[in-house]
Amino acid sequence: KDIMQFIESEQSKSKVQLSIHNFTDMCFKKCNANRPITSGGLDSNEEQCLTNCLNRFLDTNIKVVQALQGSSK
């Protein structure tokens, strides 16, 4: 049982990791679209853009799931 729990926990950890990579890739592109990279830091606007990007993406995801559950009833 312990080994199964360990595997499950590792799998879910690596699923979260993969999601973070995909979200970062997507939001880095969206928040830097149409402008050059001029500094290695993140100002407060950029940090806000990334956080908003992630949360609005997850909001969109929830809306889509709800719509598909609604239409399959």
Add this chain to the structure above:
Amino acid sequence: KDIMQFIESEQSKSKVQLSIHNFTDMCFKKCNANRPITSGGLDSNEEQCLTNCLNRFLDTNIKVVQALQGSSK
């Protein structure tokens, strides 16, 4: 034998499913490029664009396969 046939048929079904997802993704992007989403419906032009997109993609695929078979002879 039956179980093997079942597995093969399921695998080919899921291959078709995956192709449909990829085609839809590609043709949705192509047919809605450079314009906003203004309605949830599909007018006859949009439906035609999607069908043409799929069929011309498959035509292109056939041309590529034939060219590679030709060049490897």
Add this chain to the structure above:
Amino acid sequence: KDIMQFIESEQSKSKVQLSIHNFTDMCFKKCNANRPITSGGLDSNEEQCLTNCLNRFLDTNIKVVQALQGSSK
């Protein structure tokens, strides 16, 4: 032992193949961006662009690896 070596060598060969496919895809896009395909041949500028694209991508990759190793120390 021989079979293991054979498998390892095949795996590394197919890893190289996959990399070549991804590099070609990326550099074909970059070297033909914003202009139509007008010939099937490659002139010397196009060939140079592809070679430079690959090598500058690998340079970038090395810089990134070094930076991450530096920051994890």
Add this chain to the structure above:
Amino acid sequence: QIAQELAVANATELVSKITENCFEKCIVNPSVALNAQEDYCVNQCLEKYMRSWNVISKAYITRIQQSSAEK
């Protein structure tokens, strides 16, 4: 019918493709909440995507059947 069976089985992939496409299309400057316009856009977009998926499914199955018949 075939299309619907496939849809149910592959719902996760469909959700993920719709989310990606409609987020890309509708949310250009992500803010502190989905505004009314983005919310409306996502609703229209997800409907249009599902209809597009149906059109592509039918067209692809028709094409597969045609090329089987030609053999």
Add this chain to the structure above:
Amino acid sequence: QIAQELAVANATELVSKITENCFEKCIVNPSVALNAQEDYCVNQCLEKYMRSWNVISKAYITRIQQSSAEK
């Protein structure tokens, strides 16, 4: 801390995403060597990408915890 553990375990994926994004962003016309401007851009870009990864990690873990708490 959680973010750092994840980062180490997943370094290969991180390297590959940074390389792709920063090459795309910084090297528009690839020449015979990285010029000073491209080199500077890649350095800034990789720092910004790592910081972005940290921001997204924290925001995602916060969101997962919020939605667990709501249940």
Add this chain to the structure above:
Amino acid sequence: QIAQELAVANATELVSKITENCFEKCIVNPSVALNAQEDYCVNQCLEKYMRSWNVISKAYITRIQQSSAEK
């Protein structure tokens, strides 16, 4: 020779990448059949892609050999 062996073994991946790139590049407004211009474009594009694949293969193998020699 090495490049050709790799090409044969990996033909499926090559077909799929060429189809995607040349469809994207040559067919902007898909119509009821490939018109003469699109057809010509696809032919040129697939040739150019295969030649590009050869150039990249050689350049990558050269680079791998150089970095092995440096060790």
